Amino acid sequence: MLDVILNYKTLLENLHIYIEESKFKKEHIINELGVSRATFYNKLKKRSFSIPEMVKLSTLLFPEDAKAFEIKQALERSRKDSAAGRVLKHESVMSDARKRISR
Template identity: 60%
Template structure:
């Protein structure tokens, strides 16, 4: 658990560098965070982004890692669903997909 905290601490400590090195314009990040320009720069300077803001920034700045995390979570959830008996018949799923494609 401590390693997670240290990784987060390192991420936050270097967030200004990650923002500078990214291919995204700061205006885009500001828009995605839903904060004012002044607030954004203040948060970068003070390294005071909230956890939710760091999730948004990390998803944008590290899209490959975000996608990998999303896939891992989907697999974990599907395993849990399967263990709990929350499964659907292949035939039913395919019929639903066909219906959606026709609509």
């Protein structure tokens, strides 16, 4: 658990660098967070972003990691569904796919 905390600390300490190096302009990041410009810079200076804001920032700044996490979560849900017997037959899935494509 200590490694998670230390990694988070490092993330907060280097957040300004990640923002500078990102492909996004600061205005875009500020708009995505839904905060004022002054609030953004204040939070950046004080390292006081909320957890939902950090999730949003991480998704913007590290899109590959966010996509990998999303895929990992989807696979875990699939495994749980399969283990619980919540599965569809191949024929049913293919039939539904064909219907969607033909629309």
